[in-house]
Amino acid sequence: MRRPECVASSAPLRIAVDAAERLQGARAAVFGDVRNATEYATGHVVDAIHLPCSADAPVWLANVAKSSTVIVYGASDVDADQVAQSLTASGYQDVRVLSGGFGAWREHGGSAASGPCEVCD
Numbered sequence: 001m002r003r004p005e006c007v008a009s010s011a012p013l014r015i016a017v018d019a020a021e022r023l024q025g026a027r028a029a030v031f032g033d034v035r036n037a038t039e040y041a042t043g044h045v046v047d048a049i050h051l052p053c054s055a056d057a058p059v060w061l062a063n064v065a066k067s068s069t070v071i072v073y074g075a076s077d078v079d080a081d082q083v084a085q086s087l088t089a090s091g092y093q094d095v096r097v098l099s100g101g102f103g104a105w106r107e108h109g110g111s112a113a114s115g116p117c118e119v120c121d
Contacts, residue, residue, distance in 0.1 A: 012080075012081050012084035012088065012097045014077065014099045017100065017110060021108070024110075028069060029070065030064050030068055031070075031072070032048060032083065033049065034051050034074040035050075035074050035075055037117055039102070040117050041115060041116040044102065044113060045073070045105060046113045050119070050120065066093055070095045071097075072098070073098035073105065074102070077097050077100065084096070
């Protein structure tokens with residue numbers, strides 16, 4: 001009898017900035033920012049929820065259909081990987097990490113807002 005092998009979880013799917021911008025423009029994705037409060041206040045994707053300190057994050061996630069495209073980002077890809085894996089494990093079917101993080105978003109001309117997280121402040 002063959003024993004099942006342990007398979008490491010695969011890395012989260014990545015999404016290029018241009019593809020993420022198209023989804024944002026079509027309002028076909030929700031964005032989550034995993035960076036610290038100072039970084040978020042300096043600039044973030046418009047309408048992104050600040051996940052690290054947001055007491056509203058569970059409510060926000062409860063209102064996001066499991067079939068929705070969810071794009072998480074940090075200062076780099078690695079910053080968002082754990083959050084993306086957690087969302088996938090929670091049943092979200094289309095979770096992606098923004099390639100290059102918020103820096104790539106801004107370098108590509110992605111729209112951004114600034115100001116402190118209302119929950120952190």
